[in-house]
Amino acid sequence: DGGITQSPKYLFRKEGQNVTLSCEQNLNHDAMYWYRQDPGQGLRLIYYSQIVNDFQKGDIAEGYSVSREKKESFPLTVTSAQKNPTAFYLCASSWGQGSTEAFFGQGTRLTVV
Amino acid sequence: DQQVKQNSPSLSVQEGRISILNCDYTNSMFDYFLWYKKYPAEGPTFLISISSIKDKNEDGRFTVFLNKSAKHLSLHIVPSQPGDSAVYFCAANVAGGGADGLTFGKGTHLIIQP
Numbered sequence: 001d002g003g004i005t006q007s008p009k010y011l012f013r014k015e016g017q018n019v020t021l022s023c024e025q026n027l028n029h030d031a032m033y034w035y036r037q038d039p040g041q042g043l044r045l046i047y048y049s050q051i052v053n054d055f056q057k058g059d060i061a062e063g064y065s066v067s068r069e070k071k072e073s074f075p076l077t078v079t080s081a082q083k084n085p086t087a088f089y090l091c092a093s094s095w096g097q098g099s100t101e102a103f104f105g106q107g108t109r110l111t112v113v
Numbered sequence: 114d115q116q117v118k119q120n121s122p123s124l125s126v127q128e129g130r131i132s133i134l135n136c137d138y139t140n141s142m143f144d145y146f147l148w149y150k151k152y153p154a155e156g157p158t159f160l161i162s163i164s165s166i167k168d169k170n171e172d173g174r175f176t177v178f179l180n181k182s183a184k185h186l187s188l189h190i191v192p193s194q195p196g197d198s199a200v201y202f203c204a205a206n207v208a209g210g211g212a213d214g215l216t217f218g219k220g221t222h223l224i225i226q227p
Contacts, residue, residue, distance in 0.1 A: 004156075006156075009154075031211065031212060031213070033212060033213060040122065040219060040220075041219055042117070042202060042217035042218050042219045042220060043157070043202065043215075043217040044217075045213060045215075048212075048213040050211070050213075056213070058213070088154075090156050090157070092156075092212065094211070094212035096211065099211065099212055100145045100147070100162075100206045100207075100211070100212060100214075100215070101147060101159055101162065101212060102159075102212040102215060103159065104149075104156030104157050104158070105156050106154075106155055106156050107154065107155060107156050109154065
């Protein structure tokens with residue numbers, strides 16, 4: 001089955017700690033994305049990558065970091081510099097430049113305790 | 114500055130009736146529009162889209178209408194079913210712009226009542 005897998009589904013972190021969210025896709029998509037959703041808010045773009053070993057900041061990149069060492073994987077690290085990290089994080093992928101649709105994973109709920 | 118607006122945070126519709134979800138946009142460069150459906154604690158799934166060269170696109174019970182002059186689109190679901198209860202996000206993009214150009218509205222929570 002092709003798809004996007006995010007893990008874990010729920011994650012708890014102590015304040016001041018970094019945490020990495022996993023995202024893997026087997027759709028052979030070139031582009032991958034990380035979004036954040038807060039209650040009553042739309043999806044906001046954190047980072048995106050159009051190709052392996054390259055990534056760009058989205059609208060709300062501060063306090064986050066990413067890597068794209070493999071086409072299938074696009075992990076997101078929420079650092080201690082992110083002031084309000086509790087949110088629902090969504091990973092997505094698409095065919096890349098020219099593709100206007102994104103396909104989403106199931107999401108990771110991060111809670112800072 | 115919200116470029117895609119869904120002004121109704123929630124909408125309650127009786128089962129079997131028509132559900133109409135509205136979306137307005139301000140950026141005249143947008144020319145491709147999508148609707149996503151999202152259940153709680155799950156990722157959004159693509160529902161239907163429309164290009165600006167059309168004013169209507171239909172897929173089964175779902176129809177999207179686009180009024181470019183008014184910068185307005187709407188999603189019609191008829192007849193509404195219990196499984197349609199979800200949050201619906203309107204999104205806009207420039208055709209061929211890449212999914213990083215997607216701009217989402219805040220969503221409308223559709224509740225289908227039996």
